[in-house]
Amino acid sequence: MDSWRDNLRTFWTLGTPGTFWLLMFFLIPLAYMFGISFSEKISITENQFTGTLANYIRSFDAVYLQIIWKSIWISVLATAVCLLLAYPIAFGICFAPAKWKPLLLLLVILPFWINLLIRTYALIAVFRSQGYLNLVLGWIGLGPFEMLYNDGSVIMGLVYVYMPFMVLPLYATIERLDRSYLEASLDLGGSQFQTFWKVTLPLTMPGIVTGIILVFIPCLGSFLTPDMLGGANAIMIGNVIERQFKSANDWPFGSALSFLLMYVTFGALALRAFLAARSKGVDV
Template identity: 35%
Template sequence: MKKNKTNFLAYPFIIWSTIFIVVPLLIVLFFAFTIKNPNGNYVFSFENFNKLFNAEYMKVFQRSLWLAFLSTIWCLILGYPVAYFISKMKPSKGSIMIMLFIVPMWMNFLLRTYAWMPILGKNGFINNILGFFNLGPYQFLYNDGTVILGMIYNFLPFMILPIYTVLTKMDNNLLNAAADLGANRFQVFQKIVLPLSMPGVISGITMVFMPAVSTFVISRLLGGGQYTLLGNLIEQQFTNVGNWNFGSAISVFMMIIILISMAIMSKFDSADSKEGGGQLW
């Protein structure tokens, strides 16, 4: 009876998932593997995927993956120490610090990105300060560095939160035991803290890389439309060009890239979980 009740409660979720996940995905797959013939009918074809290997589009893929990779690395470099130091704080202070990272996420993503334009613009806050020293104005916007900065700002909390969660759940008895056995702080971090925090690191990398490789708002605003990324290319195909078939093919290709990345990350995650804390010496 209880099992039947549980199954009944799952039906709304199954219906919701079918309507808003499965059906749209099937529509995207349909457009990706079809083209319109002269009669206006859809026919099965790989032509949309063949167009992806055009040199111009391959440059877009390369740039998107490279910028997403750089932003992910920088989020890890900045996010891990922040998560580590917050995890060492008292729970009350740590909660306040984490809240400070979460609060900006309550604001609309578009507004958070727009906020950088009056800061970095030629008449923006930074150039106004530099003007007092007779410097500038400088063009900080519309380059790769600004796009990466926007990605780091928007996606850094996605790196900090999972690492912080793993670090706070770590058994302090392991750290104390390592110290009792003569390990210094660096050895404790290298042999215990870092390996045990890898699940959080892998989750953070996945959560940052996926939106970074598909973003289009950041590259459009902070890149000034001069940098076409995968997200911009898909948007153009659906809104400006009206080529839903090619846009769907790009979306499928991007999903494959993300799934491959997640599979690689899960391999590392499973390997690290088997190794545990490792050996001290």
């Protein structure tokens, strides 16, 4: 392949539109919000850059630390449930007959074709007191149960929304897995569990780590699902940030909270790169 330095005209022709888009709609707005995070609110509509760290210091108040901690463990639980459910799903798709794989993958990504707001309203119809799930439980003499406006409903909603982000990287890793390693382990006397634990799991670890990052980070910053399924009883840090930009109109503090989440994202990506460098498995 020719070096880009030998084809500068082609390089800039192809690269300029994407670079312009990222600059105008990502880097410049991001830099603007970064500056606002060091500003002070002087009126309802005006902020003044002072270089202050007060917004970041305020983020470590006890009330916000409690919300951040709650957001982290809800995101961890949702990610763990996604992993436990997605791993066998990805395995099933990989070992399914070739003619069924496209259809199974289509079923995984099919929810993306429907607006998130509509899917969340559908979950409300399923989990509410007179919803479909309680109706089915009533047929066997159970319920009705209060399934909405608590942490459990938020976790179930996050799992439903972000499950495909766990299935797809796992599928990509398992699909490229050399199955001769599994056959060799079984031929040498290893049990199914030993083969999975000592061979399959380490070889698919890059896909697991990628899936965890792709699910955990959006879960941590989610605000629509907790707002609609959790209400006032399950506020996450994403809800706090959303209210700072809207009802509270405190952009400096909202920006500081947003960048704290971004720093967590950078840390997760750095961890993923570190684990990928050490892993002997199939990277994705």
